[in-house]
Amino acid sequence: MTAVLFDFSGTLFRVESARTWLRTVLGEAGVTLPESEFDETARALERAGALPGGAPPEAVPAELAEVWELRDQSSAQHRAAFTGLSRQVPLPDPALHDALYERHMAPAAWTPYPDAAEVLRTLHERGVAVGIVSNIGWDLRPVFRAHGLDRYVRAYVLSYEHRIRKPDPRLFALACAELNADPAEVLMVGDDRRADGGAAALGCAVHFVHHLPAAERPDGLRPVLDLAG
Structure with missing residues (x-):
C-alpha cells in the first residue's frame, strides 16, 4: 500500500x-x-x-x-x-x-484512540501517505493539530467541503488524487461498513474497526500496520 x-x-x-x-x-x-x-x-x-x-x-x-x-x-x-x-x-x-x-x-471534546498516534506515526515513518476522509459538517483539522496528529496527515477530504458524502466513490477518488495514489494501492480504514465500504467501488482495500469508547478499543488500529505492509 x-x-x-x-x-x-x-x-x-x-x-x-x-x-x-x-x-x-x-x-x-x-x-x-x-x-x-x-x-x-x-x-x-x-x-x-x-x-x-x-x-x-x-x-x-x-x-x-x-x-x-x-x-x-x-x-x-x-x-x-x-x-x-x-x-x-x-x-x-x-x-x-x-x-x-x-x-x-x-x-x-475528542479523544484519540490509544493506538492512533502510534499507527499514524509508523505509517509516516514508512513513507505511507495518510489521508482523512470524513462525512462531516465542520473543519476537523484543529482537532488533529491540538492532539499532535496533524503532522502525520497529508490530505483532508471532508464531505461538506466537496458536497459529496461517503459512500460516493468520488470522495475517495479525490483523496487518492490528493495523495497521488493509485486506488489499487490504497487502504481505507473506517467503522461504517456502508459509508467507508464505498471505497471498494474505486478499487481500494477496506478494513473496518469497531466504533467503541476509546478505553474499550486500545489496539483496534494496529492491524492496519500489517495490512499496509
Missing part, C-alpha cells in the same frame, strides 16, 4: 460521552440541574442523537428528515440537523442548544 485513508469519528477519534458533553456546557453557562434532571436530560439528548459522533437518533422527526439526509453536505445543514435534534429536548435556556453544538467541535 502506498497510502492509507482513515475515517475520523469512531475510527481515529471518539467524541466525549453525552453526559460529559452536557455537563461541560452547563458548567460553562453557569447552569445547574438537579442530578436526576441532569441524568434524564443527558439520556434524552442521547436518544435524540443530538451529539455528532455519538449515538444515532432513535428516530428522526419528520420535519428534520430532509436536513438530516443532507447534514454532511454543508456546515449550515449540519448545524441545523443536530441543533434540530437537540431542540427536541427541553433545556433551561434555548441558547444552550447552540452551545452544545459548538462544544462538540472543540478539540477537547
Whole structure:
C-alpha cells in the first residue's frame, strides 16, 4: 500500500460521552440541574442523537428528515440537523442548544484512540501517505493539530467541503488524487461498513474497526500496520 485513508469519528477519534458533553456546557453557562434532571436530560439528548459522533437518533422527526439526509453536505445543514435534534429536548435556556453544538467541535471534546498516534506515526515513518476522509459538517483539522496528529496527515477530504458524502466513490477518488495514489494501492480504514465500504467501488482495500469508547478499543488500529505492509 502506498497510502492509507482513515475515517475520523469512531475510527481515529471518539467524541466525549453525552453526559460529559452536557455537563461541560452547563458548567460553562453557569447552569445547574438537579442530578436526576441532569441524568434524564443527558439520556434524552442521547436518544435524540443530538451529539455528532455519538449515538444515532432513535428516530428522526419528520420535519428534520430532509436536513438530516443532507447534514454532511454543508456546515449550515449540519448545524441545523443536530441543533434540530437537540431542540427536541427541553433545556433551561434555548441558547444552550447552540452551545452544545459548538462544544462538540472543540478539540477537547475528542479523544484519540490509544493506538492512533502510534499507527499514524509508523505509517509516516514508512513513507505511507495518510489521508482523512470524513462525512462531516465542520473543519476537523484543529482537532488533529491540538492532539499532535496533524503532522502525520497529508490530505483532508471532508464531505461538506466537496458536497459529496461517503459512500460516493468520488470522495475517495479525490483523496487518492490528493495523495497521488493509485486506488489499487490504497487502504481505507473506517467503522461504517456502508459509508467507508464505498471505497471498494474505486478499487481500494477496506478494513473496518469497531466504533467503541476509546478505553474499550486500545489496539483496534494496529492491524492496519500489517495490512499496509
